[in-house]
Amino acid sequence: MVKEANLQASYRNDEYERAIINSSLWAAAGDALGWITELSRGQEGVRYRTGKKHVTAPVAWQRTIGGRGGVRVDLPAGTYSDDTQLRLSVSRSIRGNGTFDVETFAKIEVTAWQGYSLGAGLGSKAAAANLSKRGINWFSNFFRSERQSYTNGGGNGAAMRIQPHVWGAAGAQPEMIRQVFRDAIVTHGHPHGFCGAVFHALCLWDTLASRSVPSIKRARDLISLLDDLSGIVEQDAELGQFWLPSWEREANKSFPIAIRDFQKDALADMRIADDIAASRTAQAYPMLLDRIGCLSDKFRGSGFKTALAALALSALYADRPVEDALAVSANELESDTDTIATMAGALMGAVTDRPPAWEIQDRGYLEKEARRLARIRLGQDQSTFLYPDVSLWEPPASQSDAVVRYNGGLALVGLGPLTPRSREYQAGNAVWQWFELPFGQTILAKRRVENTTLVGGDQMPGQSRMSTRPAARSDMDTRQDSFTFDHRNAPDSRGRLLSASTSAPSKGFPGIDEATDMVIASGFDDATLGRLIKQCIDETGSIDLTVSLSAIIAKARLARMRRR
Structure with missing residues (x-):
């Protein structure tokens, strides 16, 4: 060891x-x-x-x-x-x-x-x-x-x-x-x-x-x-x-x-x-x-x-x-x-x-x-980084579908508007071009020549916000040491923060993963289960997501019943 x-x-x-x-x-x-x-x-x-x-x-x-x-x-x-x-x-x-x-x-x-x-x-x-x-x-x-x-x-x-x-x-x-x-x-x-x-x-x-x-x-x-x-x-x-x-x-x-x-x-x-x-x-x-x-x-x-x-x-x-x-x-x-x-x-x-x-x-x-x-x-x-709501997310169907039209320009779906940084390289119906994302990353992105896919703000990220909640603690054995630090800050390192947005977290449907966790943590409580499935239906309008959530919860419930 x-x-x-x-x-x-x-x-x-x-x-x-x-x-x-x-x-x-x-x-x-x-x-x-x-x-x-x-x-x-x-x-x-x-x-x-x-x-x-x-x-x-x-x-x-x-x-x-x-x-x-x-x-x-x-x-x-x-x-x-x-x-x-x-x-x-x-x-x-x-x-x-x-x-x-x-x-x-x-x-x-x-x-x-x-x-x-x-x-x-x-x-x-x-x-x-x-x-x-x-x-x-x-x-x-x-x-x-x-x-x-x-x-x-x-x-x-x-x-x-x-x-x-x-x-x-x-x-x-x-x-x-x-x-x-x-x-x-x-x-x-x-x-x-x-x-x-x-x-x-x-x-x-x-x-x-x-x-x-x-x-x-x-x-x-x-x-x-x-x-x-x-x-x-x-x-x-x-x-x-x-x-x-x-x-x-x-x-x-x-x-x-x-x-x-x-x-x-x-x-x-x-x-x-x-x-x-x-x-x-x-x-x-x-x-x-x-x-x-x-x-x-x-x-x-x-x-x-x-x-x-x-x-x-x-x-x-x-x-x-x-x-x-x-x-x-x-x-x-x-x-x-x-x-x-x-x-x-x-x-x-x-x-x-x-x-x-x-x-x-x-x-x-x-x-x-x-x-x-x-x-x-x-x-x-x-x-x-404040991603779009996963419950409303429409993932690109292929490599050529990730670059879309948004707010009068081009954007990389899910990550933000694109600023061109090079000439276009075209081959057939595809175009590659260097772009810069709002947070400073540059990418060589592929798109269709006839790019007509238009998306709304629900497919774009929001302004980064500060996380102040304590990190989730694992219930696993924590006797294994982590690194230790001398917390004397250097003169130029006094915890300056990188972003100052403090928007409150969304109280809507939390997404399939978190919703599943909440149902399991509640012991499959009827009220919790019903509320989250109703939220999924009302807020996402997606039959596929609702069926997926129900199937995952059912599988978890059956697995627990078999153990008994």
Whole structure:
């Protein structure tokens, strides 16, 4: 087990903010560098994109977007891909009091992301498309297509995005694990996917707690923490009552057995990694990638294996500049260059005292979100992104439907109006263009040439508001230490708040997730059940949502009756 002594790192407030900002910026830097070479088909492919066979820093480059019938677009130096895009989506979904709004992440952020995704994997895209369907919730996204299925989704699309849960962890380690797991299973249903996400989160947690990147040997202890994962899932009302039975039926395996099988495979890979890392040879990293399968088509994008590769790379280069490690990752062309580099950047950035000097897209917004998360962790009330009401939400049906007409201009549905920042790139009936969102993020968004979809204010976000409610406390075992801090504020770090809107929370229908929680917490009280179903009917006008709510509550009630 992890020794508690290693969870006692003490930070001044300004030190912790700096650690989180650097972790965020280096993660984006790794993504930006690695995306240049991802799927480049060798050094000649890199030369075609950049004019050089190797990359050592982000440069302006060009890439064909939209498949064979797409268009070649200009990408400024420091452009990041889906890794950082979804990391920012997760970050926005963490409220100012530290709670993770998984419902808005799944139904708004992930579905809107379809309209501006860059470099996304097949599994993440299939998951996003399925979430656009009515009646599909964050815990019921069991999609199946010709090439992908949920329970076979073991890619790294979850592991690459979960760092904000660690940066802003408002509770103890088990609560952080629960939030990461909730996030991961929105899109990935194979243990390599969701356990890989938890493993990377634990590596980052340990890095921050001990102020050093954990060794492979120490990381074996982190795998043992997955012994508690079944209990964490079962104690979560929605995971335990809705997701878990469906997952076991679809996977045809009990969850505890699946976790034990994963742990065996993970420890076997870690023994290989430990032996290679101990050799300290110049070829240790490429040798490790080959031996654990990260150069094969089957496991190149594995959530766990790429997280392990990122940890090994970070440990091997712990005494060298972060840039060197990221360049090594970016130039191993048969590997998942950007995701390994972004995870390594998050780990190494957390323990370096300097930010990257490279050009990075949206640096100011990345710093702002990282600072907000750090201050949440420090117990300071912070702003909350005010999404549209999920009960009234109309998700985009496809990638081309996310950009809509609103208030006389263009907008990204769910996230806000768009300000053009580049020329248009047209291919057939599709147009791509760089835009800036109101909060400072820039996106290359796709839309139809004939864009006639008009939406109202109920599909747009409101003004961010300050969260002052105490964060929800987990009823799980909280004996596991969280980080400790020296609360002496530095002269320039006295808890300044990032937003000042104080609008009261809505008293209307709270959404399916919260309504379900309220009914279960009431013991299926007749008055509570009737009131919430009536609110769902009256305020959403949606038969589909009302049927979904009724079905979820019925399933929970039947599950409880069977236990008796």
